[in-house]
Amino acid sequence: MSSVSRFVAESRRRMADAHERATVLKATATYTSKVAETKASFLDWATGRRQLHQRKWEAIHRLDFHLETFERRATARGARVHWAEDAAQACEIILEICHRTGAQKAVKSKSMITEEIHLNAALEEHGIAVVESDLGEYIAQIRGEPPYHIVTPVMQLTKEEIAATFHEKLGAPRDATAEDLTKTARRVLREVFLAADVGVTGANFLVAETGMIAITENEGNARLVSTLPRVHIAVAGLEKVVPRLEDLAGFLPMLAVSGTGQQLTGYNTLLGGPRQQGETDGPEEMHVILLDNGRTRLLADAEQREALHCIRCGACLNVCPVFKGVGGFSYDTTYQGPIGSVITPHFRGLREWKHLSYASSLCGACSEVCPVHIDLHQHLLRNRRNAVDAGHVGAVEWIAFRFWAWAMRSPFAYELAARAGRIAQRLSRLLGVEGSLLDPARAWTARRAAPTLAPESFREWWRKRKASERKPS
Amino acid sequence: MRIALFIPCFIDQLYPKVGISVVRVLERLGHEVDFPEDQTCCGQPAFNSGHWDLARDTACSFLDAFAGAEAIVAPSGSCTAMVRNYYGELFRGHVREAEAAALAERSWEFGDFLHRKLGLTDVGARFPGKVTWHDACHGLRELGIREGPRKLLGAVRGLSFVEMQPSDECCGFGGTFSAKFPEISCRMGEAKARAIEESGAEYVASGDSSCLMQIAGILARRGSSAKIIHLAEILAST
Amino acid sequence: MNSRDAILGRIRAALRAPAPHAPAPALAAELFPPLRADEALPRFAREFAALKGVFHRSPDANDARAWVAGLAARRGFARVAAAPDDLCRDAVSGVPGAQTLEREACGAQLASFDLGVTACDCLVARTGSIVLTAQSGFGRALSVLPPAHLVVARRAQLVGEIREALQLLELRHGKMWPSMATFITGPSRTADIEKILVLGAHGPRELYLLLLDF
Numbered sequence: 001m002s003s004v005s006r007f008v009a010e011s012r013r014r015m016a017d018a019h020e021r022a023t024v025l026k027a028t029a030t031y032t033s034k035v036a037e038t039k040a041s042f043l044d045w046a047t048g049r050r051q052l053h054q055r056k057w058e059a060i061h062r063l064d065f066h067l068e069t070f071e072r073r074a075t076a077r078g079a080r081v082h083w084a085e086d087a088a089q090a091c092e093i094i095l096e097i098c099h100r101t102g103a104q105k106a107v108k109s110k111s112m113i114t115e116e117i118h119l120n121a122a123l124e125e126h127g128i129a130v131v132e133s134d135l136g137e138y139i140a141q142i143r144g145e146p147p148y149h150i151v152t153p154v155m156q157l158t159k160e161e162i163a164a165t166f167h168e169k170l171g172a173p174r175d176a177t178a179e180d181l182t183k184t185a186r187r188v189l190r191e192v193f194l195a196a197d198v199g200v201t202g203a204n205f206l207v208a209e210t211g212m213i214a215i216t217e218n219e220g221n222a223r224l225v226s227t228l229p230r231v232h233i234a235v236a237g238l239e240k241v242v243p244r245l246e247d248l249a250g251f252l253p254m255l256a257v258s259g260t261g262q263q264l265t266g267y268n269t270l271l272g273g274p275r276q277q278g279e280t281d282g283p284e285e286m287h288v289i290l291l292d293n294g295r296t297r298l299l300a301d302a303e304q305r306e307a308l309h310c311i312r313c314g315a316c317l318n319v320c321p322v323f324k325g326v327g328g329f330s331y332d333t334t335y336q337g338p339i340g341s342v343i344t345p346h347f348r349g350l351r352e353w354k355h356l357s358y359a360s361s362l363c364g365a366c367s368e369v370c371p372v373h374i375d376l377h378q379h380l381l382r383n384r385r386n387a388v389d390a391g392h393v394g395a396v397e398w399i400a401f402r403f404w405a406w407a408m409r410s411p412f413a414y415e416l417a418a419r420a421g422r423i424a425q426r427l428s429r430l431l432g433v434e435g436s437l438l439d440p441a442r443a444w445t446a447r448r449a450a451p452t453l454a455p456e457s458f459r460e461w462w463r464k465r466k467a468s469e470r471k472p473s
Numbered sequence: 474m475r476i477a478l479f480i481p482c483f484i485d486q487l488y489p490k491v492g493i494s495v496v497r498v499l500e501r502l503g504h505e506v507d508f509p510e511d512q513t514c515c516g517q518p519a520f521n522s523g524h525w526d527l528a529r530d531t532a533c534s535f536l537d538a539f540a541g542a543e544a545i546v547a548p549s550g551s552c553t554a555m556v557r558n559y560y561g562e563l564f565r566g567h568v569r570e571a572e573a574a575a576l577a578e579r580s581w582e583f584g585d586f587l588h589r590k591l592g593l594t595d596v597g598a599r600f601p602g603k604v605t606w607h608d609a610c611h612g613l614r615e616l617g618i619r620e621g622p623r624k625l626l627g628a629v630r631g632l633s634f635v636e637m638q639p640s641d642e643c644c645g646f647g648g649t650f651s652a653k654f655p656e657i658s659c660r661m662g663e664a665k666a667r668a669i670e671e672s673g674a675e676y677v678a679s680g681d682s683s684c685l686m687q688i689a690g691i692l693a694r695r696g697s698s699a700k701i702i703h704l705a706e707i708l709a710s711t
Numbered sequence: 712m713n714s715r716d717a718i719l720g721r722i723r724a725a726l727r728a729p730a731p732h733a734p735a736p737a738l739a740a741e742l743f744p745p746l747r748a749d750e751a752l753p754r755f756a757r758e759f760a761a762l763k764g765v766f767h768r769s770p771d772a773n774d775a776r777a778w779v780a781g782l783a784a785r786r787g788f789a790r791v792a793a794a795p796d797d798l799c800r801d802a803v804s805g806v807p808g809a810q811t812l813e814r815e816a817c818g819a820q821l822a823s824f825d826l827g828v829t830a831c832d833c834l835v836a837r838t839g840s841i842v843l844t845a846q847s848g849f850g851r852a853l854s855v856l857p858p859a860h861l862v863v864a865r866r867a868q869l870v871g872e873i874r875e876a877l878q879l880l881e882l883r884h885g886k887m888w889p890s891m892a893t894f895i896t897g898p899s900r901t902a903d904i905e906k907i908l909v910l911g912a913h914g915p916r917e918l919y920l921l922l923l924d925f
Contacts, residue, residue, distance in 0.1 A: 008654075008656075011656070011657060012656055015656060015657070015660050023905070026905075026906070027905070027906050030906045031906075041743065042742055042743060043740070043741060043742060043743055043744050044740055044741075044742065045742075047740045047742070048742045050734065050735065051739075051740075051742075053734050054734050054736070057733070057734050061726065061730070062726075063722050063726065064719050064722040064723050064726070067719070067722070068719070077888075077890070078890075083713075083714040083715040083717075083718050084714060085714050085717060085718060089714065133913065134903075135901045135903040135904070135912055136901075136903035139903070139904075152902075152903065153903065154903060154904075155906075157904075157905070158905055159904050159905045159907065162904055162905075178904040178905065178907040178909050179909050181904055182901060182904065182909040182911070182912055183911075185912075186911065186912060186913055189913065190822065190913075193913075194819050194822060210888065212888070218899070218900050218901060218902075218912070219899055219900070219901050219912035219913045219914065220855050220899040220912060220913040220914020220915070221912070221913040221914075223851065223855045223893065223914065224852075224855060224856070224913055224914075226851070226891075227851040227852050227855065227856075227891075228819060228852065238718070238722070245877055245881065246874060246877055246878075248873070248877065249872065249873045249874035249877060250742060252873060252894070253742070253838070253873065254742075260902070262896075263758070263837075263838050263896070264838040264840060264873075264894065264896040265896065266895070266896055266897055266898075266899060266900055266914070267855075267893055267894070267895060267896070267899075267914065268893065268894040268896075269891060269892070269893040269894075270888075270891070270892040270893070271890065271891055272888055272890055272891075273890045274890060275845075275890060276845070276889060276890045279845045279846075279850060279851075279889065279890060280812075280814060280845075280849060280850035281845075281850040281851050281852050282845060282850070282851050282890055282891065286890075290718070292718050292721070296718065296721035296722055296725050297725075299721075299722060299725040299726065300721075300724070300725035300728060301728075302728040302729060302730045302731065303730075303731055305725075305730065306730075321642055321643050321645070321661045321664070322657055322661075325657055325660045325661060326657060358649075358650065358653055358654070359650070359653075359654050359657060360647065360650060361610070361643050361645055361646060361647025361648075361650045361651075361658070361661070362521065362610075362647055362648075362650070363610040363614070363642075363643035363647070364610055364611075364614035364615065365610075365614070365642075365643070367614070368614055373734075381520075381521065381523070383523075384521070384522060384523030385523040385524075385525050386523070387523055388522070388523035388524050388525070389523075393523070397522070401518075401519055401522065401524045401527055402527070404518065404519065404527070405519060405524075405527040405530055405531060407513075408482075408513040408514045408516075408531045408534065409513070409530070409531075409534065410511075410513070410534075411510060411511055411512070411513060414482070414513045414514075418485075418486050421486070443651075443652040443653075443655045444651065444652060444655065444690070446655065447655060447656075447659045447690075447691075447694060448659065448662070448687070448690030448691055448693075448694060449689065449690045449691075449693035449694055450690065451487045451488075451686050451689065451690070452487070453486050453487060454486060454487060454488070454489045456489065457485050457486050457489050458480050458484065458485040458489035458491075458492035458493065458508075459480070459485055459508065459510060460489075461489055461492075461493060462492075462496075462508045462510075463510075565731075
C-alpha cells in the first residue's frame with residue numbers, strides 16, 4: 001500500500017471514530033483558551049514572532065559557524081559532541097557509548113528526534129532496556145503506540161482508556177483517577193531513574209555562545225534523566241541552535257505559550273557538560289549528538305529552509321482542522337500536522353510524501369499561530385509546485401490542468417467550455433448520473449449537493465445589458 | 474471612480490447574481506463600473522495545485538485583461554488574495570514582475586473595497602433576516618478582513634446579526650482539496666454546518682462564493698433550512 | 712572524510728544558495744509591559760500562588776525558623792535535607808532531625824528525603840520562577856528528587872524578567888557556569904491525562920518559597 005492510500009484509509013477510519021475525535025477536540029479547545037489567556041499578557045505578540053524569526057534566521061544562515069562555536073564551548077565544558085549524518089549513525093554512536101560504559105538500562109525523557117531515529121528499537125535490539133519517563137510517552141510506550149502529537153503524546157486518550165491500560169499492564173485499579181495514575185507512574189518510574197545506566201534526552205535549544213543545551217519540560221523527568229544515570233546523551237537536530245544565551249529570554253516564554261498555553265513551562269534547564277569539579281552529583285559523561293538526517297537537504301532549499309526555524313511547539317497541529325479531523329496516527333510520520341507535512345518530503349522524499357502537502361485546504365491557521373513566523377501553508381504550496389516540477393503528479397491531473405489552461409486562455413475557449421459544462425450537467429441530471437457511482441464529479445456529489453451552472457452567466461447578463469444600453473430608447 | 478470588475482469564473486458561471494449585485498451596489502454609490510470581457514481567471518486553481526507555469530500563463534492573460542485599470546474589485550477574497558499576495562511570487566524574475574506588482578496594489582476584495590478604500594459602513598441596504606458570517610480563510614488571513622463585513626452588515630436595515638462559534642474555522646473547500654480529499658473536506662464542512670445551525674441563523678453570509686458553495690452543498694444534504702448568501706447580495710438588497 | 716566534516720561541508724554548500732529575501736528587521740521591542748519596582752514582589756507572589764507554590768515572607772530570622780518548623784510539622788516532613796549553606800542551615804535549625812548535607816551526599820540517597828531545602832540564584836517576578844544552579848541548589852538532584860522542595864531566598868534576589876536572570880547568572884559565573892542551571896516555575900506538573908492538571912509528576916509536588924525580607 002502506498003503512503004497516500006495508507007493515509008486515506010487510516011484517516012477514514014479515524015474520522016469515523018467519534019470518541020477519538022471528541023477527545024482531541026476537547027484537548028485543543030482547552031489549549032486554545034489557555035493560549036488566548038497567556039498571549040494577552042504580551043505587549044506585542046506579533047513583534048515577538050518576528051524577533052524569534054530573525055533569531056532563527058541568523059542561527060540557520062550561519063549554521064556552520066554556530067554549530068562549531070557550540071561544539072567548541074560544549075567540549076570546553078567537558079561534553080563530548082558527536083556528528084551523525086543519519087538515523088543509523090546516530091543509533092550507532094549511542095550504542096557504542098552504551099557498550100563502552102556497560103549500560104544495560106536506559107531511561108528517556110520526551111524527544112521527538114529519538115522517535116525520528118527509531119532509537120528505542122535499536123537499543124532493544126541490542127539488549128538494552130529502554131523506558132520512557134515522560135508520562136504521555138510512557139503511556140504510549142506501554143500501549144505499544146507511537147506519540148500522537150509532538151507535544152502531547154496521548155491527547156487522543158481519555159482518562160478511562162489510560163486507566164484501562166494501567167490496569168492491564170501495571171495492575172492499577174480500573175477506576176483510578178488522573179492523580180492515582182500519575183502517582184503510579186511516578187512510583188514505577190522512580191525506580192527506573194535510579195536504576196538506569198544511561199539517560200537520553202533531546203534538546204529544545206543548543207546555545208552556541210555558552211555550549212549548553214536547554215531542555216523545556218513540566219514533569220521534571222528530563223532533569224532526573226540528566227542527573228541520576230552515569231551517562232547523559234542528548235540528541236538534537238542541527239537546526240536547534242540559537243546564537244546567544246539571551247535569545248532564550250524570548251524563546252522560552254513564546255515556546256511555553258504556543259506549546260501549552262503556559263507563561264513558562266515548569267522546568268527550563270540549561271546543561272553545560274557533565275558534573276563539574278566540586279559538584280555533588282550529575283552524570284560523569286555528557287554526550288551531545290548533532291543529527292543531520294535530511295536537514296542539510298532542507299537547508300539547501302533556500303526558499304524553504306525557514307521550515308528549520310521550527311521550535312516544535314505543536315501550535316500548528318492544534319489549530320489545523322485536518323490534524324484535528326484525521327488525528328496524529330493518520331500521518332504515519334514522526335512529525336504530524338502542518339510542520340510534519342512541510343518537512344517530511346524533505347526528510348523522507350517528495351514522491352512518497354507529497355500527499356500530506358495536498359491534504360490541506362491551505363486555510364493558513366498554522367502560519368497564523370507559528371511563534372517563529374514560518375509561512376507553513378505557503379510551504380505546503382511550494383511542496384506541491386515542487387512535486388509537479390519533478391513530474392510526480394499523475395497523468396490524469398496533468399491533462400486536466402492543461403485542458404483547464406486551454407479553456408482559460410481566451411474568453412472564447414472559456415465560454416465554450418462553460419457551455420459544454422452546462423449541457424453536461426443537464427444531461428447528467430436528466431439521466432440520473434449526478435450523485436451516482438458513474439458521476440465523474442462523484443468526489444463532490446457523493447456527500448454534497450452540487451451547484452447548478454446558471455442558465456445565464458454574469459458575462460452574458462453584462463453583454464445583454466451593454467447591448468440594451470446602446471439601443472436607442 | 475472607474476472600477477474594473479473581476480468576476481471569478483465560478484461566480485460568473487454558478488452565482489452570477491453575486492456579480493450583478495456588485496454592479497448594483499457600486500452603481501448605486503455613484504461609481505462607473507466596467508467589466509473587461511477578456512478576463513477569464515486569475516490562475517489560482519493551477520497555482521494551488523502546483524502547476525505554476527500554467528498559472529503564470531493564465532495570470533498573464535489576467536494582466537492583459539486588466540491593464541490600465543484604476544481599481545479592480547472582485548467579490549472573492551481568495552481570488553483577490555491570489556492577485557495581491559501571490560502574484561509577486563508567481564512573477565518573481567519574470568519580465569512582467571513590476572506590472573504584476575502594480576496591478577496587485579490596485580486589486581480589492583469587494584467588501585474590503587467598500588469598507589477600507591471607500592470608508593463606508595452604510596451603503597443603503599435593507600435585508601430582513603437573521604444572518605451569520607463565515608470568515609473565509611483567504612479574506613481573513615491573507616487580506617486581514619474581519620471587522621469590515623461585520624460593520625457593513627451591522628448597517629443593513631432589518632438585518633439581525635448573530636456570530637457562529639467559531640466563525641473563522643475553514644469550511645473545508647480549499648479548491649482541489651475538496652475533490653482530492655473529499656472525506657476530510659466534508660468533515661470540515663460538517664463542522665461548519667453544525668456551527669451555522671447552532672447559531673440559529675437563517676442565512677450564512679461570506680465574501681467567498683467558493684466557501685458558500687461548499688457550505689450549501691453540505692447544508693442541503695443535511696436538510697438544513699439555512700441558506701447561503703454573498704455579502705454583495707445582501708448589500709444590493711433594498 | 713568524517714561525519715563532522717561531511718555535515719559542515721553540506722551546510723556550507725547549502726548556504727551558498729541565498730535566501731529569496733531577508734526578514735524585515737523587527738524592532739528590539741519589549742515583549743512584555745514593564746514591571747515597576749514596587750510591582751515586582753506582589754507580582755511574584757501572585758504568580759507563585761497561581762502555580763500552586765506556597766510563599767511565605769519572613770520579617771525576621773525567628774519567624775523564618777518558626778515557619779519552617781511549623782511547615783515540617785504540619786506536612787509531616789520527617790526527613791529533611793538542607794544544602795550546607797548558612798541560609799538553609801538557619802532555616803531548618805528549628806526542624807528536629809533536619810540534616811545538613813555533606814559534600815559527599817549522592818543523588819540517589821536523596822530519594823529517601825521528604826523535603827529538600829536549597830538556596831537559589833534569583834527569583835523572576837513576571838513568571839513566578841525560581842532560578843538555581845548545581846551550585847546554589849547544591850547539586851542537580853536535591854531540588855528535584857525529594858517530593859517537596861523549599862527554597863530560601865532574600866528579597867534582594869528578586870528580578871523582573873527572564874532576561875535579567877540570565878544576565879545575573881552570567882555576571883556571577885562568567886565562563887565558569889555550574890553544569891546545571893534551571894528555571895523552576897511551580898511544582899512539577901503534567902496534563903498528559905486528558906488535560907487534567909496533576910501536580911508532582913516526577914519532580915516535587917510541593918514547592919515552598921521562604922523569602923527573607925530582612
